[in-house]
Amino acid sequence: MSLLHAQSLHFAYGPLRVLDDVSLDLAPGELVALLGPNGSGKSTLIKTLTGFLDTNGEVAWQGRSLRAWARADLARQVAYLPQAPSHSPGDRVVDVLRLGRSPYWGAFGVESSRDEEVVRRVASDLSLTDVLNRPMSELSGGRRQLVFVGRCLVQEPRAMLLDEPATFLDLRHQVELLRLLQKLTKEQSIGVLMASHDLNLTAAYADRLIVLHEGKIVAAGSRDDVLRAEILSPVYGVPMTRIERPGGAFVFPVVP
Amino acid sequence: MWTVGLSALAWLAIAGACLLVGSSGSVGIPTASNFVIRRELVLMASLVGAALAMAGVVFQTVLRNPLADPYLLGVSSGATLAAYVWRLPVLAGGVSMLNDLAAALGQQGFAFAGAMVAVGVVFTLAGRRGRLDPVTLVLVGVIVNAFCGSLFLLIHSLTMGLAASGGELTFLVGGLQTALTAQQRGLACTVVGVGFVVLMYVSGKLNVASLDEAEAVSLGVNVHRLRWVALVTASLVTAGAVAVSGPIGFVGLVCPHLARLIVGTDARKLLPVATAMGASLLTLADAASRLLARESLAQTWLQVGVLTGLLGAPFFMFLLWRSTRDR
Numbered sequence: 001m002s003l004l005h006a007q008s009l010h011f012a013y014g015p016l017r018v019l020d021d022v023s024l025d026l027a028p029g030e031l032v033a034l035l036g037p038n039g040s041g042k043s044t045l046i047k048t049l050t051g052f053l054d055t056n057g058e059v060a061w062q063g064r065s066l067r068a069w070a071r072a073d074l075a076r077q078v079a080y081l082p083q084a085p086s087h088s089p090g091d092r093v094v095d096v097l098r099l100g101r102s103p104y105w106g107a108f109g110v111e112s113s114r115d116e117e118v119v120r121r122v123a124s125d126l127s128l129t130d131v132l133n134r135p136m137s138e139l140s141g142g143r144r145q146l147v148f149v150g151r152c153l154v155q156e157p158r159a160m161l162l163d164e165p166a167t168f169l170d171l172r173h174q175v176e177l178l179r180l181l182q183k184l185t186k187e188q189s190i191g192v193l194m195a196s197h198d199l200n201l202t203a204a205y206a207d208r209l210i211v212l213h214e215g216k217i218v219a220a221g222s223r224d225d226v227l228r229a230e231i232l233s234p235v236y237g238v239p240m241t242r243i244e245r246p247g248g249a250f251v252f253p254v255v256p
Numbered sequence: 257m258w259t260v261g262l263s264a265l266a267w268l269a270i271a272g273a274c275l276l277v278g279s280s281g282s283v284g285i286p287t288a289s290n291f292v293i294r295r296e297l298v299l300m301a302s303l304v305g306a307a308l309a310m311a312g313v314v315f316q317t318v319l320r321n322p323l324a325d326p327y328l329l330g331v332s333s334g335a336t337l338a339a340y341v342w343r344l345p346v347l348a349g350g351v352s353m354l355n356d357l358a359a360a361l362g363q364q365g366f367a368f369a370g371a372m373v374a375v376g377v378v379f380t381l382a383g384r385r386g387r388l389d390p391v392t393l394v395l396v397g398v399i400v401n402a403f404c405g406s407l408f409l410l411i412h413s414l415t416m417g418l419a420a421s422g423g424e425l426t427f428l429v430g431g432l433q434t435a436l437t438a439q440q441r442g443l444a445c446t447v448v449g450v451g452f453v454v455l456m457y458v459s460g461k462l463n464v465a466s467l468d469e470a471e472a473v474s475l476g477v478n479v480h481r482l483r484w485v486a487l488v489t490a491s492l493v494t495a496g497a498v499a500v501s502g503p504i505g506f507v508g509l510v511c512p513h514l515a516r517l518i519v520g521t522d523a524r525k526l527l528p529v530a531t532a533m534g535a536s537l538l539t540l541a542d543a544a545s546r547l548l549a550r551e552s553l554a555q556t557w558l559q560v561g562v563l564t565g566l567l568g569a570p571f572f573m574f575l576l577w578r579s580t581r582d583r
Contacts, residue, residue, distance in 0.1 A: 052470045075476030086468045088521040089322075095521060102464050103476040109460020109524040155475075 003028050003159050003191040004049065009057035011044055011215075018044045019055065020215040026159060029189040031181055033202040035226075036212035037236050042082065042195040045212065046161045049193070050080045062158070075103035079152035081162045085145075087136055093147050094132040097123060098156035122153045126180075142173035149177070153184070160184075162194040166201075174198065178205040200250045203227055211235060227251045260517050263532035270536045271298050274543040279356025282550070293434060300432045300441070300500070301542040301560070302535035305507050307448045307497035308332075309534025310455060312508025312542050313515075313527050314490035317462050319378075319485050321393050321539040323575055325509035326494040329393070330374045330400025332503035335495040337404045339363050344415060354540070360439040364447060367499035371491040379487065394576070430502025431559030432542055440500055447496030454489045455527055459483060504561040506568020507534050513575070538564070 004026035011019040018041045026032055034042050048055040051066050051074065054201040059066040061077055069077075079100070087096050095147050101115040123129045126146050136144060145165060160180075166174040182205050184190045196202040203209055211219040213235040219226050226232075227238040227249045239254040275294050277283055287295050308326055315324035315331075328334045342363050354362065381396050455462075463476045465486070472479045494508075515530035542560045549558040 017497045045347055047470055050470065052473045071473070071478060075474060078472065078474070080474035082468065082470055084468075086471060088463075088466045090516065090521050092520065098522075099463060099467070099475065102460055105460045109463070111352035 002026060003030075003062060004193070005058075005060045005063075006049060007058040009045065009048055009055045009059070011041075011048055011053060011055050018215050019048065022057070022212070022215070022217055024210060024217070024220075026191045026193055028158065028191050029185050030208065031185045031192045031194070031206050032208045033206035034193060034195040034208060034212060035197075035199060035202070036195075036209050038210040040235075041215040042212055043163050046080070046163050046193070046195060050078065050162055052080075052248045072103045075155060077158045079155040079157040081148055081152050081160070081165055082126065083163045083167065085148040085151075089137075091136050092133050093128060093136060093139070094119065094123075096136060096147050096228035097128075097132075097150050097154055103155060118154050118156065125153075125186050126150050141168050142170065142176075145169060145173070145177070148178070157190065158190040159193070162192065164195050164197060167197065174201060178202070181205070199227065199232070223248050257525075260525060260528045260532075263515075263518075263529045265537075267302065267532045267536045271302060271539050274298050274301075277315075277543040277546055280555070283547075290310075296434060296441075297432055297542060298539055300436075301459065301539040303445060303448055304430075304497040304501045304504060305430065305534035305536070305538025306531045307451070307493045307534070308504060308508040308538075309511035309515075310452060310527060310531045311490040311494045312534075313512045313523065313530045314455060314462070314486050315508070316512050317466050317523055318486050318490075319393070320466060322513070322579055323393055324508070325506065325574065326371075326490070326498075327505040327508060328397040329378050330379075330397050331371045331491055331494050332430075332498045332505075333404040333492050334374030335367040335371040335491075335498040336503050337408050338373075339367040339495075339499045340341075340408060341370075341411070343368040344411065356437045356439040357443075360437060360443045363440065363499050364443055364496060367495035368492055371495040371498070372488070374404075375487055375491045391437045429561035429565065430498065430504040431558045431561055434499055436500055444496050444500045448493050451489050451493035452531065452540065455486065455493075456524075458485060459477075459523040459527050462486060462527075463521075466521070466523075502561065504538070505565045506572065507538055508562055509575070510568055510571050511537060515570075539568075546577055 002025045003208060004024075006025070007023050009022040022041070022045060024248050032223065034045065036042050044053065047053040049059055051059070051069070051071075061069060061074065066074075070177060097119045098115070101111065102109075104115055105111055109229050120129075123132055124147070127144075128147060128150060131139065131143065136147065139147065145168070149165065152162075152215070166177050169177060178201065185192055185207075189201045203223040203226070206223070209219075210217055210220065211225060211226060211231065218235060219231045227242065229242050232251055236253075240251050241254050243250045243252065267423065275291070276300055278286065278290060278294065304557060311326045311331075312324070315320060315326060315329060332424050377400055378396055381392065461477050461482050464472045464475045465479055465482050468477070469479050511530045511533040515533050519525040519529050538560065540562045545558040545560045545563045548563070
């Protein structure tokens, strides 16, 4: 059974159609990249999958319709990282991580010993133990983003929906993040759907690519199937060229 | 958890010490007869301070604005105005037929309605995103306060000689009143106590509600419902206190900030610690204003709201300066 099954999603902001008959699946342990230019509907698609935006299509997590899930139960299965994740001013790293356990808290916000244990484990896995008590504002952009990924992981989710998680990171941190996601999918069988703007880097790590353009899926498949000039040039509105390398295909914009 | 216990102990110590300060400013061990008066003042100051501080935590968290406070938002003045209307001669005929409990209930009900109207105005202006930037907040507060103030003075001047009212000052600066019925005290205690339990119950979720809405929803929180529950409860608690004290400024602003310095942003700890601080602070301020009144020439009664206003306004200026600097 697939982790996520989405069928015929439509969404519009007033007269503006943002998603037009989008269907997709996500399997456990699969890293799927969502590509497409700004305004193509990537963020909206992710928000309909979390249940934040209502769609008149069908979204099912683990075979159960999104509408049938209690919010707190779904939060234990699906984690979401927005483009600009937020935290309270003055929050320390451990405060942000703990918040990821909130779907497991009891009445009056009482934590179990397991909640603390998971936070420690994730902090250790992400090498954040030494900064747990540091304020978020003192961390570099790369470290901060890692904390937010950590907040998703302490939810102990089956699936993660990440909206351009690497956008503000330098090259080294982008590679590190993608390696981490790849490791999580393979070792913990988490299904990851991530929106991205970096075609080549993302393609190198993703199992599957989906290209969204004006609210429609215009291509889906392997790196070789999707990284093609004839597909991507019209989508991005710039002429592209494809280069074959032993590791796989790359695409670049043609600059005069 | 030890910080929560410690702050409660601190309040107990402060309340005990303030029992030594008499209602005329005299200092010393109370006699049996004035112990009752002092105990009532200390307990009412604690109750009102606690209520305003917990409401402040909730307003600051839910509106995601460090300057939010029941007084500055106009919630206190809305509640005061409505509680004042309850005592108008027009209604007095009906009120006099009620027993003490019904009269106290009516006063609380009116105060709550007034607080809800004020918070409704704030929430409407906050818009769908539920975030108020500091400048808008101050403007909304000024408008609501000015409107309620004008309305109060209008009603007051049309009904001069109103026996049951505490005069023009009551609206401008709140203070602790000793002429309350047992029902008024009991009801205020119940409202604030129940409000505290409700707010503690949702305190874990309040942490999540301080995130952006899509994130909060993905963490399993129904943000809209939570906001309503929290704002209505905070307004109820504010009204419960203000109905018996009038608007006392800045306790709800200062205490959450001081508490945050000690326990951080986690509402599960912030709420009880700020509440204990509010109780301690207002008890101290009340004792101080009694001492000050003794020193004054006229030997008059000094409303505790005067003192909190004098101390709180510079604190507010500091926060405003910091929040505009950070943007």
